[in-house]
């Protein structure tokens with residue numbers, strides 16, 4: 001039980017908090033995206049409401065798009081846990097021998113210009129469309145911040161819920177602005193996850209909702 005609990009805590013805390021920091025950094029760097037998100041929240045939540053509830057999040061497609069764009073542009077894990085090939089496999093003309101250890105270039109998949117237009121730009125609108133984006137990659141794999149297949153992150157649903165809940169409430173309650181003269185650097189640093197080299201510093205002001 002202790003090992004299980006520790007695995008969930010280790011795998012679930014740094015990843016989610018890193019993703020949250022990257023999303024908030026982009027909302028500070030690009031105030032028009034923060035405004036767009038606030039507009040959506042205001043259409044769902046009435047003035048004076050203290051907390052945005054879980055059921056409200058389902059009515060916010062732009063919020064989901066912001067989170068997905070954050071995970072595409074800044075996946076907290078640039079690789080998955082190493083996997084092992086169970087039988088000789090030919091992939092793209094290359095033989096991957098049985099028992100080889102393999103991994104996946106998670107970040108590079110999300111930044112592939114053949115798949116994503118202007119991939120290094122933060123554009124949540126790319127996820128707004130007729131279809132809900134399939135983050136599990138069961139139909140096609142365009143990015144895989146949680147891995148895919150049978151070892152996909154079991155905390156995926158919880159992580160998305162936490163990210164949506166925190167981002168929505170942080171934007172609903174506060175206006176986030178860059179500090180004077182601060183450019184918000186998106187440079188990365190490898191720790192347990194890929195974190196912001198210069199951690200986010202921002203001026204936050206309570207909104208008069």
Ligand code: HEM
Nearest residue numbers: 008011012015016019077080081145146147151153155159
């Ligand atoms: C934004 C947040 C998160 C991201 C980006 C993330 C990403 C990942 C990735 C890439 C893997 C490896 C998948 C593979 O090997 O193919 C993984 C595995 C795992 N994650 Fe997450 N994760 C997140 C949040 C969470 C949360 C909240 C929990 C639990 C509460 C969790 C628990 C786990 C566990 C236990 C594994 C190992 C699964 C296995 O080996 O079968 N993760 N995660």
